[in-house]
Amino acid sequence: MLEITDLSIAFRRYGPLLTRRETRMLGPLELTLSRGEVLAVVGASGAGKSLLAHAIFGVLPGNAVVSGALRLDGTPLDAARQAALCGRLMALVPQSITHLDPLVRAGRQVGWAAGRSGHARRARHGLARDALARFGLGPDAARAYPHALSGGMARRVMLAMASVGSADLIVADEPTNGLDPENAGRVLDHLRSLADRGRAVMMITHDLTGALGHADRVAILREGQLVEIAPATAFRGAGEGLASPYARALWQALPANGFLVPVAAS
Ligand SMILES: Nc1ncnc2c1ncn2[C@@H]1O[C@H](COP(=O)(O)OP(=O)(O)OP(=O)(O)O)[C@@H](O)[C@H]1O
Numbered sequence: 001m002l003e004i005t006d007l008s009i010a011f012r013r014y015g016p017l018l019t020r021r022e023t024r025m026l027g028p029l030e031l032t033l034s035r036g037e038v039l040a041v042v043g044a045s046g047a048g049k050s051l052l053a054h055a056i057f058g059v060l061p062g063n064a065v066v067s068g069a070l071r072l073d074g075t076p077l078d079a080a081r082q083a084a085l086c087g088r089l090m091a092l093v094p095q096s097i098t099h100l101d102p103l104v105r106a107g108r109q110v111g112w113a114a115g116r117s118g119h120a121r122r123a124r125h126g127l128a129r130d131a132l133a134r135f136g137l138g139p140d141a142a143r144a145y146p147h148a149l150s151g152g153m154a155r156r157v158m159l160a161m162a163s164v165g166s167a168d169l170i171v172a173d174e175p176t177n178g179l180d181p182e183n184a185g186r187v188l189d190h191l192r193s194l195a196d197r198g199r200a201v202m203m204i205t206h207d208l209t210g211a212l213g214h215a216d217r218v219a220i221l222r223e224g225q226l227v228e229i230a231p232a233t234a235f236r237g238a239g240e241g242l243a244s245p246y247a248r249a250l251w252q253a254l255p256a257n258g259f260l261v262p263v264a265a266s
């Protein structure tokens, strides 16, 4: 469904005497995402995970220089199409909870998202209520303004917004940050069920263990480079099924695998 070819992102900086420099932060990389699939994107802080998400939605800052090609269902995904499809055919769960409108009650914002995705006005309220309930939020949360929500509650409101419509492509940037294990499990299960119903899900996370139980494939980013894309089933044993030393080191460093210090990483 989504094809990313030769994608690079650099940032323009101005140096002394009006010199201009570009620093590459991501890529070049290739990535595909199919319907029915959960692709986890894993990497350390600063690896470029959010940049990848923002490139797909066309919401990078003005000093970003993007090259490469994105295609959605075989058609180029250019800026006009990104703007037209965002919140309809494709939905982003942003990493930062500041994306909620501070002046609007949470339930109403989920209702707006339902409206943007094409639902009739009279259906929005019920859809918003159901979407919030899926993530364990009741009427009190729906009535609250964002400042009165905890970080984890705000994140669940954003998840409800992204899943209230019928987006075919859902990109969730750190969807379980700030959530307790029960709610985190609920979120991962719901993302999995969206894929099982034929959507394509990209799940960005620091949490390799949480991702493995729910993802089909895992893409590993390191300092802007795509180190490896491995099936989730390759993360077992001593990581013999993984091609790169870095992926093996990440796997071996997990608590369940004995906290091996990733000395082998290169
Ligand atoms: N507007 C910007 N201008 C310059 N550099 C930027 C900008 N936005 C991001 N970067 C740089 O790009 C790199 C990747 O950032 P990104 O937000 O994608 O990381 P991340 O993998 O999502 O990290 P985290 O897990 O902390 O969210 C970082 O080094 C960051 O400093």
Ligand code: NI
Residues within 6 Å of the ligand: 049, 050, 051, 095, 173
């Ligand atoms: Ni990020």
